[in-house]
Amino acid sequence: MMPDEIIPHSRPSISDSDIKAFVSVLKSGQLSQGPKVREFEKKFALLIGKKKAVAVSSGSAALHLALLAMDVKGSDEVIIPSFVCSAVLNAVNYTGATPVLVDIDPLNFNMSFESAKRAITKKTRAIIVPHMFGCPAEIDKLSELGIPLIEDCAQSLGANFKGKKAGSFGLLSVFSFYATKVIATAEGGMVLSDSEDLIFRIKDLREYDTKDDYVLRYNYKMTDIQAALGLNQILSLEKFIDRRREIATLYFQEFKNCNFSLPVWKEGRDHIYYRFVIKTRNSAAEYLEKFQQKKVICRRPVYIPLHVYLNLSGFPHTMEAWQKTISIPLYPSLQKKEIEKIIAIVREIFK
Ligand SMILES: Cc1ncc(COP(=O)(O)O)c(C=O)c1O
Numbered sequence: 305m306m307p308d309e310i311i312p313h314s315r316p317s318i319s320d321s322d323i324k325a326f327v328s329v330l331k332s333g334q335l336s337q338g339p340k341v342r343e344f345e346k347k348f349a350l351l352i353g354k355k356k357a358v359a360v361s362s363g364s365a366a367l368h369l370a371l372l373a374m375d376v377k378g379s380d381e382v383i384i385p386s387f388v389c390s391a392v393l394n395a396v397n398y399t400g401a402t403p404v405l406v407d408i409d410p411l412n413f414n415m416s417f418e419s420a421k422r423a424i425t426k427k428t429r430a431i432i433v434p435h436m437f438g439c440p441a442e443i444d445k446l447s448e449l450g451i452p453l454i455e456d457c458a459q460s461l462g463a464n465f466k467g468k469k470a471g472s473f474g475l476l477s478v479f480s481f482y483a484t485k486v487i488a489t490a491e492g493g494m495v496l497s498d499s500e501d502l503i504f505r506i507k508d509l510r511e512y513d514t515k516d517d518y519v520l521r522y523n524y525k526m527t528d529i530q531a532a533l534g535l536n537q538i539l540s541l542e543k544f545i546d547r548r549r550e551i552a553t554l555y556f557q558e559f560k561n562c563n564f565s566l567p568v569w570k571e572g573r574d575h576i577y578y579r580f581v582i583k584t585r586n587s588a589a590e591y592l593e594k595f596q597q598k599k600v601i602c603r604r605p606v607y608i609p610l611h612v613y614l615n616l617s618g619f620p621h622t623m624e625a626w627q628k629t630i631s632i633p634l635y636p637s638l639q640k641k642e643i644e645k646i647i648a649i650v651r652e653i654f655k
Pocket residue numbers: 362363364365388389391392434456458459480481482491492493
């Protein structure tokens with residue numbers, strides 16, 4: 305790399321075999337949803353340990369269909385954390401249900417179990433539990449609340465909670481394959497469940513054509529081109545996660561004397577380091593600017609918390625995380641020289 309080249313915050317990992325898989329579908333004449341999508345669904349369900357999977361056009365579409373399949377509607381409430389991207393809020397709002405925002409655990413930034421428990425009312429129909437930044441949330445305790453869970457694994461493909469895959473706990477679970485996610489299909493998503501009935505509804509709502517009745521349906525299909533890429537990316541999943549953990553281990557070693565808090569997680573969770581999130585002493589904004597000047601692009605791990613968009617108060621841990629956390633570049637396609645530069649710049653800024 306040239307000394308003044310920018311290191312982006314994230315970047316996809318695309319191999320020659322990914323390109324081959326992609327091109328072979330282009331040449332086959334079967335571009336839209338077909339056999340590759342079905343194969344991707346089967347392999348993905350096996351990978352996570354759920355009976356069935358339905359591939360869709362994005363993680364947002366996956367969340368929307370998961371809620372619709374459960375018949376979530378206007379009079380219902382859905383609990384979600386504030387410290388997550390607006391896709392989660394959108395999905396609830398698409399259905400007309402009321403989003404009920406809760407605060408996070410200040411240490412690992414996942415939904416606070418206690419806050420979720422307190423937010424339950426007679427109208428609560430579901431809790432969406434994102435496993436943030438690659439680290440599983442309190443999914444065992446949340447599972448005991450008696451409310452159906454939708455696990456949002458957009459950032460946590462391959463993470464484990466007490467030896468079980470993230471995505472294998474909820475009534476439904478969703479994934480995203482956006483370009484810079486753990487595996488990529490450029491845009492794409494998946495919904496999983498053990499319930500044949502929910503899967504039937506999700507498949508029905510995903511496409512509108514050749515239906516005998518009229519109900520509001522969507523075009524949320526994945527293409528065979530994307531599925532071929534996804535299938536090939538699955539072959540590299542273990543390698544991607546190993547590399548993420550290798551870089552994280554190096555960061556832990558190299559940053560131990562830096563003036564910030566390193567990521568913390570609890571026993572029994574296998575973190576995949578989708579993001580390496582540090583907590584700074586002062587406002588994140590001033591550090592982001594310094595990184596930008598040094599051409600290492602760091603970001604706030606959540607752009608704007610949902611309660612800020614909605615003008616709500618009473619989310620102290622989310623507020624603090626928003627003001628003081630930074631995501632340092634960590635992804636499998638980082639080159640050795642880039643990692644060395646990131647380490648040097650972080651140590652210089654936080655000495
Ligand atoms: C936790 C979480 N849920 C849902 C989504 C939405 O996924 P998509 O961008 O594929 O619609 C994202 C995307 O970044 C996410 O991080």
